[in-house]
Amino acid sequence: MEKLTEEEINARLEQLTGWNREADGKWIIKVYRFTEYLSGIAFVDKVASIAELELNHHPLIAIDYKRVTLRLTSWHAGGLSALDFEAAERFDNALGR
């Protein structure tokens, strides 16, 4: 797993919607807002299933009532890798399915 360059990170971020880089640069983060609490929980279930069974790459998940926050980094790469961006895209695609 290789750490992406700054150029690669910026290019990939541009292809995503709602994902931002955290201050230390090692994480990407997105906040999803739901109209129903249990819709947010159902989304977390999908994210967890994809993370565990398809990617073997797990985001930090925070649930603050109807707001679900995902954070991604690649510990082994010491920063952001291609897998973080693949995961971000997969999680976005899982929304509403």
Place this chain on the structure above:
Amino acid sequence: MEKLTEEEINARLEQLTGWNREADGKWIIKVYRFTEYLSGIAFVDKVASIAELELNHHPLIAIDYKRVTLRLTSWHAGGLSALDFEAAERFDNALGR
């Protein structure tokens, strides 16, 4: 919903296992560790269901791989209420069921 006194909070905390008070005194917090990632997620599902359908009182939930953290407070009471401790007990009882 009434804020509990310090004495009441301490008495109730003693009846729980693994719950601690956060520094500002307005929250109780517990970290649950699981041997499987999806077991932690299944626990979150139970917690969310109890929170939404039975208590109408929602903890902050953080999922950091196999570690699930719950935090409770009562906004309307400006601190900890009896409902926080009832919720804590219900979440503990949901573990492993």
